[in-house]
Amino acid sequence: MAGTAALVLALVFVALGLAVVVGRIAAAIRVDQDARERGFSRLASLGWAMTAVVYPAGYWWQARLERLSASEANGLLQSAAQAHRLVSVVNVRCPLCDAEMVNALAVTASGALAIRRLAHCPRCDFRLDACRHCGNFLPAEDGISGQKDFTYGRCKLYRAAQPVREAYPNVAKRLEAMGYDTMKAPKRIVDSYVPLDECTGFALDEARLKVSRIRWLSRQRTALIRLSAKHPVVQP
């Protein structure tokens, strides 16, 4: 009986393995056909098909988007936005009140996701370009457990002369004994939703943005935003 069970198990694994292989080959054939229809050379189509065996998104979400016509691109952008209850792929639903923030997202010259300056919710004022979503923000540390408190902190980009008791409380006594009453230190961020008035150095940290429950952050989304920059549609 044990031998029969082992044989059945082995057959199940073989069948599953075959199903995966067949699936990958089918995906590669689809890519090859589509690439040729899109005008890629025979060799390039074959290359994309082979890549698709391990990484199909490389073709569907990169190379293919470059070859879409304006009407195809607009159709794709519209249906993708609608699937996420948005008018455009560059808009964002406010995680606090669900209002739609228009034209909030962009891509940098290097193709990375970016937040537009002063991107905020029209209903509750929630800011996407808030310090808590920025890589330059240093969250406060809870003195007891060492945990980070993201509600306030400091900015490592902007510095100003400050009393050492405020800037470096842990070593203030030693610094004062050495004759330093004030020192240049990262500026205080009183409320991590409100950037410094002079701030022009917001640097998106996507992981921090996800913590604020901003939905639909993915490579595909960034690819669609890049596509929308190529085929801009004026929003009402």
Ligand SMILES: [Zn+2]
């Ligand atoms: Zn809101």
